[in-house]
Amino acid sequence: MTLATSSSLYRAVQRRRNRGLLGLYIVVTAFLILYAVLFPGILSVGGFSKFTQNWFPLALVAMAQALLMLNGGITLAIGPMVSLGAVIAATTMGGPLGTFGGFLAVAAAGLCIGAATGAIVALLRLPAIIVTLAGSFIISGVALIMLPRPGGFVPEWLSTLLAGHTPMAFLLLVLILGLWKIFLATPLGLGIYAAGDNPVGAYRSGVPIDRVKIVSFALSGLLAALAGLFVAAQTGSGDPIIGTPFTLNSIAAAVLGGVGFLGGKGTMRGAVCGSLLLSVMINVMFFLGFPPVAQYVAQGLIIVGAVAVPELLGRWRTNR
Amino acid sequence: MTEVRPILEARGVFKGFFGNPVLKGIDIALQPGRVHALLGENGAGKSTLINLLSGALTPDEGTIAIDGKAVARLSPSMARAAGIGVVQQELSLASQLSIAENIGLGAYPKRFGLIDYRALARGARDVCELVGVTEPLDTPVSSLSLGRRQMVEIAKALFAKPRVLILDEPTSSLSAHEASVLADVIFTLRDRGVAVLYISHRLNEVRALCSHVTVLKDGGITADRSLDGIDGEGLVRLMVGRETGALFPPRPDIVPGPLRLRTKGFSAGIVRDADVLGHAGEVLGIGGLVGQGQEDLLLGLYGAIPARSIETKIDGQSGLPNNVAAANAAGIVYVPADRKHEGLVLTHSIASNIILPSLAKLARRGLRSRGAEADMIGDLARQLMIKGDVARPVQALSGGNQQKVALAKWLPLDPGVLLLNDPTRGVDIETKREIYKMLRRFTGEGRLVILASSDTPELVHLCDRVLVLREGRVVLELRGDAITEEAIVGAAMGIEADGETRIVREEVAQ
Numbered sequence: 005m006t007l008a009t010s011s012s013l014y015r016a017v018q019r020r021r022n023r024g025l026l027g028l029y030i031v032v033t034a035f036l037i038l039y040a041v042l043f044p045g046i047l048s049v050g051g052f053s054k055f056t057q058n059w060f061p062l063a064l065v066a067m068a069q070a071l072l073m074l075n076g077g078i079t080l081a082i083g084p085m086v087s088l089g090a091v092i093a094a095t096t097m098g099g100p101l102g103t104f105g106g107f108l109a110v111a112a113a114g115l116c117i118g119a120a121t122g123a124i125v126a127l128l129r130l131p132a133i134i135v136t137l138a139g140s141f142i143i144s145g146v147a148l149i150m151l152p153r154p155g156g157f158v159p160e161w162l163s164t165l166l167a168g169h170t171p172m173a174f175l176l177l178v179l180i181l182g183l184w185k186i187f188l189a190t191p192l193g194l195g196i197y198a199a200g201d202n203p204v205g206a207y208r209s210g211v212p213i214d215r216v217k218i219v220s221f222a223l224s225g226l227l228a229a230l231a232g233l234f235v236a237a238q239t240g241s242g243d244p245i246i247g248t249p250f251t252l253n254s255i256a257a258a259v260l261g262g263v264g265f266l267g268g269k270g271t272m273r274g275a276v277c278g279s280l281l282l283s284v285m286i287n288v289m290f291f292l293g294f295p296p297v298a299q300y301v302a303q304g305l306i307i308v309g310a311v312a313v314p315e316l317l318g319r320w321r322t323n324r
Numbered sequence: 325m326t327e328v329r330p331i332l333e334a335r336g337v338f339k340g341f342f343g344n345p346v347l348k349g350i351d352i353a354l355q356p357g358r359v360h361a362l363l364g365e366n367g368a369g370k371s372t373l374i375n376l377l378s379g380a381l382t383p384d385e386g387t388i389a390i391d392g393k394a395v396a397r398l399s400p401s402m403a404r405a406a407g408i409g410v411v412q413q414e415l416s417l418a419s420q421l422s423i424a425e426n427i428g429l430g431a432y433p434k435r436f437g438l439i440d441y442r443a444l445a446r447g448a449r450d451v452c453e454l455v456g457v458t459e460p461l462d463t464p465v466s467s468l469s470l471g472r473r474q475m476v477e478i479a480k481a482l483f484a485k486p487r488v489l490i491l492d493e494p495t496s497s498l499s500a501h502e503a504s505v506l507a508d509v510i511f512t513l514r515d516r517g518v519a520v521l522y523i524s525h526r527l528n529e530v531r532a533l534c535s536h537v538t539v540l541k542d543g544g545i546t547a548d549r550s551l552d553g554i555d556g557e558g559l560v561r562l563m564v565g566r567e568t569g570a571l572f573p574p575r576p577d578i579v580p581g582p583l584r585l586r587t588k589g590f591s592a593g594i595v596r597d598a599d600v601l602g603h604a605g606e607v608l609g610i611g612g613l614v615g616q617g618q619e620d621l622l623l624g625l626y627g628a629i630p631a632r633s634i635e636t637k638i639d640g641q642s643g644l645p646n647n648v649a650a651a652n653a654a655g656i657v658y659v660p661a662d663r664k665h666e667g668l669v670l671t672h673s674i675a676s677n678i679i680l681p682s683l684a685k686l687a688r689r690g691l692r693s694r695g696a697e698a699d700m701i702g703d704l705a706r707q708l709m710i711k712g713d714v715a716r717p718v719q720a721l722s723g724g725n726q727q728k729v730a731l732a733k734w735l736p737l738d739p740g741v742l743l744l745n746d747p748t749r750g751v752d753i754e755t756k757r758e759i760y761k762m763l764r765r766f767t768g769e770g771r772l773v774i775l776a777s778s779d780t781p782e783l784v785h786l787c788d789r790v791l792v793l794r795e796g797r798v799v800l801e802l803r804g805d806a807i808t809e810e811a812i813v814g815a816a817m818g819i820e821a822d823g824e825t826r827i828v829r830e831e832v833a834q
Binding site for chain 1: 378380399400401403404405410412414415416417418419420421422424425426429430431432434437438439441442444445460461462463464480
């Protein structure tokens with residue numbers, strides 16, 4: 005097959021990139037059906053809204069993690085960044101900055117802390133896992149200093165808007181995925197893939213790999229901080245340690261979604277699907293009455309399976 | 325002839341790494357419409373010079389000038405913008421991206437800040453047509469063979485319409501056909517006024533393509549002259565700086581020893597129903613175009629990929645080894661083509677790499693015995709003429725010396741059968757000669773060497789017997805004086821052996 009028209013190149017490339025996700029789609033759909041059978045309330049607007057609101061922050065942090073994994077990195081500072089986002093939202097929105105000012109403060113904090121982390125990783129050539137581990141301690145500390153115990157203030161109307169009885173969270177997620185798609189069609193966005201896959205080659209081809217890295221850390225920080233803002237709106241207050249489980253869950257979701265650890269492999273769509281799968285799995289096990297410990301064990305087994313099955317399938321195919 | 329103004333120049337550049345001077349005051353001028361050869365042994369500084377010319381490195385002293393104007397700090401993106409295209413020896417492709425996205429990488433056409441996929445497709449299709457890449461443009465590079473990737477790499481360099489094209493060993497992974505397509509491309513570009521810098525270890529290629537040559541030796545220049553009136557021997561002399569004997573050791577006139585290897589109906593990977601015999605003291609060559617099953621044959625014999633046969637006897641034992649450990653135990657060792665990924669642990673020292681397969685043998689009561697190890701390391705390093713401190717990491721060595729280490733590490737196991745996959749690819753002439761001598765010494769000790777090679781002269785002059793593979797089948801067996809380039813190339817390409825089959829390089833020469 006050759007390309008019929010040149011305009012179809014973009015679509016052909018996208019199709020190929022997303023082709024491997026079919027299996028994931030099937031699994032996610034199966035779990036969603038199971039969920040709907042167990043809990044038919046999801047089929048109402050209110051139920052759907054509540055469901056997507058529970059999923060939304062996980063989807064954001066999965067994207068934040070996948071962005072860096074695609075670039076050949078990883079971050080352990082997701083959870084603390086979520087906490088800090090929540091804390092900043094809860095401490096600024098009642099003050100002179102107002103709600104919008106508070107939103108800007110959260111976004112700016114995410115971008116700046118992310119960019120600073122990225123700059124350290126890129127310019128000093130330090131491993132991302134160490135730098136973000138250090139960053140996670142610092143960010144947690146700052147969040148605890150700003151708000152030593154849960155509290156603060158998030159305006160009622162914002163909670164209603166984001167976490168009320170409307171599927172606002174879902175729409176925001178669609179919007180963010182759309183923005184990512186556009187970003188990926190820019191040289192800088194595609195550079196994330198190229199630099200993650202073959203950094204030396206990308207550098208020699210004229211891709212500004214340091215800039216790409218700093219931008220991806222900044223965007224990752226932004227997404228995590230916004231997830232924090234959402235959590236604050238959901239709970240109506242700030243909690244300096246609320247983000248903790250998100251660090252490992254973001255990695256789990258990205259891995260479930262087929263994002264590789266070595267860079268350049270995977271899709272944002274996959275990561276979001278992975279987060280949906282994780283979210284549905286947790287809910288289903290909850291409704292089936294699994295004790296929490298069994299939930300963790302099952303979660304772990306499913307993640308290992310998700311990585312092993314495609315690998316085994318691939319081996320089986322090449323040996324045939 | 326008046327002096328043409330060069331497009332790209334290095335003027336008196338110096339460059340060193342960790343206090344080791346690599347280039348010592350090099351001048352090179354690339355003129356439009358000229359194919360300029362850059363020759364030199366591995367470690368002579370060729371790669372460093374290319375990296376300076378393409379902005380990947382900055383010189384310690386001296387300047388890089390484009391169109392006669394010195395550029396203060398050339399970066400790869402600046403170089404690409406100035407029309408300097410580079411085809412690196414190590415591929416610069418992102419394997420998960422499509423052919424088209426790789427071709428445009430770093431120079432995407434843009435519309436409203438987005439990549440203009442329509443223009444990208446047009447441009448990519450043009451260059452793909454030129455170099456004969458026929459796969460759909462949305463194919464991910466990860467699904468292409470090494471040779472095809474190299475062609476994509478070349479298309480990528482052409483995409484930005486370069487005024488200077490630098491090719492570093494472009495043919496090392498290409499089939500003969502792809503190499504001849506490349507030669508046509510180079511001539512087309514030359515006639516359009518592009519300045520081409522061509523680096524290769526294959527002298528006949530250089531003689532066919534280039535008109536001017538710069539020879540590097542130990543970081544200095546030993547020649548900067550026209551290629552007219554200088555023969556291959558003369559070039560080799562300039563590279564090694566002294567008289568050279570014949571590249572290949574004489575083929576000993578011995579009767580082959582007893583059978584070490586006999587397999588009937590052998591199949592592995594794409595190899596089907598091969599019958600292979602190997603005698604003690606013999607170099608058995610495996611030839612053919614790239615990817616016709618040479619590697620599968622070696623890996624199958626080595627137990628590294630599933631293989632089966634009707635009957636196999638290796639050193640008296642029946643059956644093929646089931647895994648690599650069994651093969652090693654049976655005295656079969658393998659030296660991979662991709663020494664960087666499969667053959668060596670690059671960041672570890674030369675000594676650790678040499679000793680790795682022998683650790684168990686030298687251990688006493690499960691503990692390592694440092695004294696015995698040190699003796700063995702010293703002994704091997706001397707035998708292999710590996711110069712310098714063995715505590716250095718292997719990656720500090722030139723490609724040829726790395727290959728020697730990859731070979732050396734097996735010797736203490738006293739292997740009876742050595743399987744070598746293109747051991748001299750990208751290796752300079754002097755090291756090639758040392759490797760050839762080494763192989764002959766092994767056979768002199770009664771070992772069997774099976775050598776898959778993409779370098780036809782190597783098969784002709786080094787091997788006692790040659791099997792030619794095409795599409796996984798043994799299509800020809802040659803021995804002694806019957807081994808000729810014509811016969812091998814002809815069988816590999818599926819053409820009768822006659823004068824016509826030498827097209828590959830000869831046509832280019834006209």
